[in-house]
Amino acid sequence: xxxxxxxxxxxAPGRVEPHPVIEMRDITIAFGGVRALDGVGLRLFxxxxxxxxxxxxxxxxxxxxxxxxxxxxxxxxxxxxxxxHTFSTPAAxxxxxxxxxxxxxxxxxxxTVAENMLLGREPRKLGRIDVRAMNRRAQETLDRLGLxxxxxxxxxxxxxxxxxxxxxxxxxxxxxxxxxxxxPTSSLDADEVEKLFEVMRSLRDHGVxxxxxxxxxxxxxxxxxxxxxxxxxxxVGERMVAxxxxxxxxxxxxxxxxxxxxxxxxxxxxxxxxxxxQPVMKALGLSRKGALQAVDLELYEGEVxxxxxxxxxxxxxxxxLLFGADTADAxxxxxxxxxxxxxxxxxxxxxxxxxxxxNRRSEGVIEDLTVADNMLLALQASRGWLRPIPRAExxxxxxxxxxxxxxxxxxxxxxxxxxxxxxxxxVLLARWLITQPRIxxxxxPTRGIDIGAKAQIQQVVADxxxxxxxxxxxxxxxxxxxxxxxxxxxxxxxxxxxxRPNQDVSVSDxxxxxxxxxxxxxxxxx
Amino acid sequence: xxxxxxxxxxxxxxDRVRGYSPSSRHLPVLATLALFVGMFGAGGxxxxxxxxxxxxxxxFVDNAFLxxxxxGMTFVILTGxxxxxxxxxxxxxxxxxxxxxxxxxxxxAAMAAVLLAGTALGTxxxxxxxxxxxxxxxxxxxxxxxxxxxxxxxxxDSIPIRDDTFFAIAAHQFTLPGGYFIxxxxxxxxxxxxxAAYVLHRTRFGRTVYAIGGSESSAMLxxxxxxxxxxxxxxxxxxxxxxxxxxxxxxxxxxxxxxxLGMELDAIAAVVIGGTLLTGGRGLVVGSMLGVxxxxxxxxxxxxxxxxxxxxxxxxxxxxxxxxVVIQRVMTRxxx
Numbered sequence: 001x002x003x004x005x006x007x008x009x010x011x012a013p014g015r016v017e018p019h020p021v022i023e024m025r026d027i028t029i030a031f032g033g034v035r036a037l038d039g040v041g042l043r044l045f046x047x048x049x050x051x052x053x054x055x056x057x058x059x060x061x062x063x064x065x066x067x068x069x070x071x072x073x074x075x076x077x078x079x080x081x082x083x084x085h086t087f088s089t090p091a092a093x094x095x096x097x098x099x100x101x102x103x104x105x106x107x108x109x110x111x112t113v114a115e116n117m118l119l120g121r122e123p124r125k126l127g128r129i130d131v132r133a134m135n136r137r138a139q140e141t142l143d144r145l146g147l148x149x150x151x152x153x154x155x156x157x158x159x160x161x162x163x164x165x166x167x168x169x170x171x172x173x174x175x176x177x178x179x180x181x182x183x184p185t186s187s188l189d190a191d192e193v194e195k196l197f198e199v200m201r202s203l204r205d206h207g208v209x210x211x212x213x214x215x216x217x218x219x220x221x222x223x224x225x226x227x228x229x230x231x232x233x234x235x236v237g238e239r240m241v242a243x244x245x246x247x248x249x250x251x252x253x254x255x256x257x258x259x260x261x262x263x264x265x266x267x268x269x270x271x272x273x274x275x276x277x278q279p280v281m282k283a284l285g286l287s288r289k290g291a292l293q294a295v296d297l298e299l300y301e302g303e304v305x306x307x308x309x310x311x312x313x314x315x316x317x318x319x320x321l322l323f324g325a326d327t328a329d330a331x332x333x334x335x336x337x338x339x340x341x342x343x344x345x346x347x348x349x350x351x352x353x354x355x356x357x358x359n360r361r362s363e364g365v366i367e368d369l370t371v372a373d374n375m376l377l378a379l380q381a382s383r384g385w386l387r388p389i390p391r392a393e394x395x396x397x398x399x400x401x402x403x404x405x406x407x408x409x410x411x412x413x414x415x416x417x418x419x420x421x422x423x424x425x426x427v428l429l430a431r432w433l434i435t436q437p438r439i440x441x442x443x444x445p446t447r448g449i450d451i452g453a454k455a456q457i458q459q460v461v462a463d464x465x466x467x468x469x470x471x472x473x474x475x476x477x478x479x480x481x482x483x484x485x486x487x488x489x490x491x492x493x494x495x496x497x498x499x500r501p502n503q504d505v506s507v508s509d510x511x512x513x514x515x516x517x518x519x520x521x522x523x524x525x526x
Numbered sequence: 527x528x529x530x531x532x533x534x535x536x537x538x539x540x541d542r543v544r545g546y547s548p549s550s551r552h553l554p555v556l557a558t559l560a561l562f563v564g565m566f567g568a569g570g571x572x573x574x575x576x577x578x579x580x581x582x583x584x585x586f587v588d589n590a591f592l593x594x595x596x597x598g599m600t601f602v603i604l605t606g607x608x609x610x611x612x613x614x615x616x617x618x619x620x621x622x623x624x625x626x627x628x629x630x631x632x633x634x635a636a637m638a639a640v641l642l643a644g645t646a647l648g649t650x651x652x653x654x655x656x657x658x659x660x661x662x663x664x665x666x667x668x669x670x671x672x673x674x675x676x677x678x679x680x681x682x683d684s685i686p687i688r689d690d691t692f693f694a695i696a697a698h699q700f701t702l703p704g705g706y707f708i709x710x711x712x713x714x715x716x717x718x719x720x721x722a723a724y725v726l727h728r729t730r731f732g733r734t735v736y737a738i739g740g741s742e743s744s745a746m747l748x749x750x751x752x753x754x755x756x757x758x759x760x761x762x763x764x765x766x767x768x769x770x771x772x773x774x775x776x777x778x779x780x781x782x783x784x785x786x787l788g789m790e791l792d793a794i795a796a797v798v799i800g801g802t803l804l805t806g807g808r809g810l811v812v813g814s815m816l817g818v819x820x821x822x823x824x825x826x827x828x829x830x831x832x833x834x835x836x837x838x839x840x841x842x843x844x845x846x847x848x849x850x851v852v853i854q855r856v857m858t859r860x861x862x
Contacts, residue, residue, distance in 0.1 A: 070747065089749070090746060090747050090749045091750070091751070094749040095749075100747070102747060106747040107741075107744055108737045108739075108741050108745060108807065109741070110739065110807035111740060119733060119734070119737055119750060120734075120748060120750045122730060122733065127729070128728040128729060129727075129728050129729060170748075
């Protein structure tokens with residue numbers, strides 16, 4: 001790699017090396033007794049792209065927010081150009097040339113694109129904002145980034161990906177010495193990512209130090225020079241990207257959890273594919289106008305059905321019908337031996353069906369409650385408010401699931417907001433498991449969480465099925481669906497296009513089924 | 527829309543009118559304007575003398591203080607807050623003005639004292655709201671009781687204002703061509719609207735007000751001066767309430783602790799009818815002025831009719847607020 005020349009001399013003791021523009025030493029931060037960071041350090045040199053690596057909950061975002069003055073640090077020091085500095089507000093950090101694009105779009109939707117890019121540093125003439133100059137400057141920056149966005153349009157009218165690009169444009173517009181990009185690519189498509197990388201390279205060549213956080217390893221390897229790896233709030237080490245293989249990196253990031261992944265493969269392969277007896281749930285021509293065309297489905301005891309299909313293929317719609325979150329227009333649903341009309345989730349819960357929604361943040365997690373409260377919510381709801389769960393029973397259930405699911409921190413009284421995404425997902429899973437459902441519907445239970453937590457959740461699902469629970473498993477990751485399912489249902493364009501036992505099916509087979517039905521359709525149309 | 531391939535240059539006026547699509551930002555204000563014009567048209571058809579321009583001017587004369595109050599309230603609501611104290615501050619202002627004048631203070635000093643007191647109280651509430659993270663509703667509720675209580679501390683009875691300068695200003699009329707007239711209070715109100723519009727749209731402070739209303743946490747992460755701005759809007763609201771109190775004392779020429787009871791709610795209603803979103807971030811100060819005029823027109827309607835009970839004012843205002851809030855909800859929901 002020719003990048004080796006442009007990057008600063010690496011950590012070679014005894015050699016004179018360029019001074020880091022930022023050095024964080026021994027940073028420790030705790031939230032309500034939970035240590036989010038424990039003695040973590042970070043060195044950032046001018047003219048490098050520095051990847052900050054780690055799973056969800058490793059402390060990447062916390063470290064960034066410590067640097068930019070959003071969180072105050074409990075101990076440790078931050079050195080800017082060798083001098084100790086602590087920023088008490090994001091404004092102070094920006095003043096020192098540290099510009100940040102956070103994971104969630106942190107702009108204001110009600111103002112224009114140009115205003116969002118230049119708020120707080122609008123060009124002024126005689127003390128008043130020069131709107132024309134502001135729009136012109138925004139247009140110049142957008143042009144430089146090759147973005148076709150009107151500066152005078154209102155930000156909230158654009159899709160999230162565009163808003164994310166505007167956030168990056170805002171960060172670039174400042175003459176920043178340090179640019180921090182926290183997961184900027186999660187909502188961008190390949191072209192947009194390439195555009196972003198061009199901008200990053202040009203900034204790096206002008207001596208800007210860039211911190212880059214991403215879950216996509218390929219992107220890390222394409223753009224970064226050096227990386228710092230975190231795990232569980234502690235520092236694992238600093239490595240040169242060119243000298244570290246992807247496998248080594250994954251091992252550094254997740255430690256022992258990799259073995260778990262391998263074990264699941266074997267266990268699922270060992271379970272026999274076809275179950276006998278009465279189906280626990282049977283859908284006949286279940287449909288809903290505008291959401292799903294008639295679907296037949298049988299679910300047997302101890303079986304995992306994998307719903308494969310692209311986003312918008314109708315898989316979530318099917319799951320919602322099975323749970324009664326939406327009502328079907330036609331068709332019938334048998335649960336056990338009786339035909340039921342599930343009019344509401346309440347009915348479904350009474351029939352011991354559980355549904356974990358794909359929208360973890362808006363439809364599941366209650367951030368201001370504790371882990372224990374979040375876990376017991378569904379059980380309490382099904383018992384009714386007049387029959388409180390005895391205290392001893394509560395703590396027994398909670399500690400049991402904290403242990404089985406390996407929820408960290410293992411503190412029932414920790415506030416949900418202080419948990420990482422993966423651990424929040426595990427708490428949600430526990431919420432439904434506590435109600436001891438016979439049928440468990442999981443919609444994207446592993447989205448946006450790290451490999452370790454993913455492996456653990458998959459493991460739990462496999463164990464549950466072996467103990468006789470029936471599971472409907474939905475995921476965008478086909479590997480995951482194939483790893484877990486006994487039977488595969490493929491969805492496309494809001495209907496079921498294929499169903500087969502999961503024997504010797506590969507990812508490319510599934511893709512071909514999806515693509516093949518598209519081709520068949522074109523043929524019939526022609 | 528078929529064969530004509532007109533370039534933008536040779537569009538007829540009609541084409542331009544037809545092709546005009548207001549940005550969603552201005553839509554609520556245009557709705558309020560249409561409502562105001564519509565109500566006036568209806569009144570003009572129904573009642574003799576209603577369509578006289580002087581009726582419009584009298585709307586301004588009678589509601590100058592409410593316009594100023596609504597201007598201050600607009601700042602607060604744009605940040606997503608609320609200020610319940612303004613009605614009481616108006617009463618307190620009339621009391622301070624009346625009592626200081628009675629004690630022989632020069633009029634200028636009395637006015638300064640009033641404005642200072644209102645601004646100080648607003649600033650205090652702003653500081654409490656921001657630094658102690660108290661909900662604006664609660665903090666200004668406390669301010670509301672505090673200001674009303676201070677009125678009684680000054681005097682339980684009504685104090686008449688007999689100062690010559692106040693008399694002169696109150697009696698003064700600017701004659702406009704055609705025999706129409708307005709009062710100095712109208713000019714103050716219009717100046718307040720113009721200044722507020724300038725500040726909100728052409729200064730960093732004003733844009734930060736909108737940014738906070740859009741998302742306070744984002745505004746903070748963008749490095750904007752959130753603390754200063756949040757305290758600032760309550761200081762402005764307090765100042766506007768004090769100024770409205772001065773205009774009110776010119777209108778009534780007395781100070782009384784029971785003045786302006788519930789006026790904060792009129793101001794809030796005017797801001798909402800004017801198209802400002804109660805959750806903040808969206809709205810124009812001109813809309814708030816139009817909102818006040820709509821409220822005023824309802825009263826004019828009732829006085830022209832003569833047979834309607836004045837309680838109809840409340841019923842109509844209530845219905846309008848409800849309709850506007852629902853319209854806003856529908857409009858904001860449509861956006862992604």
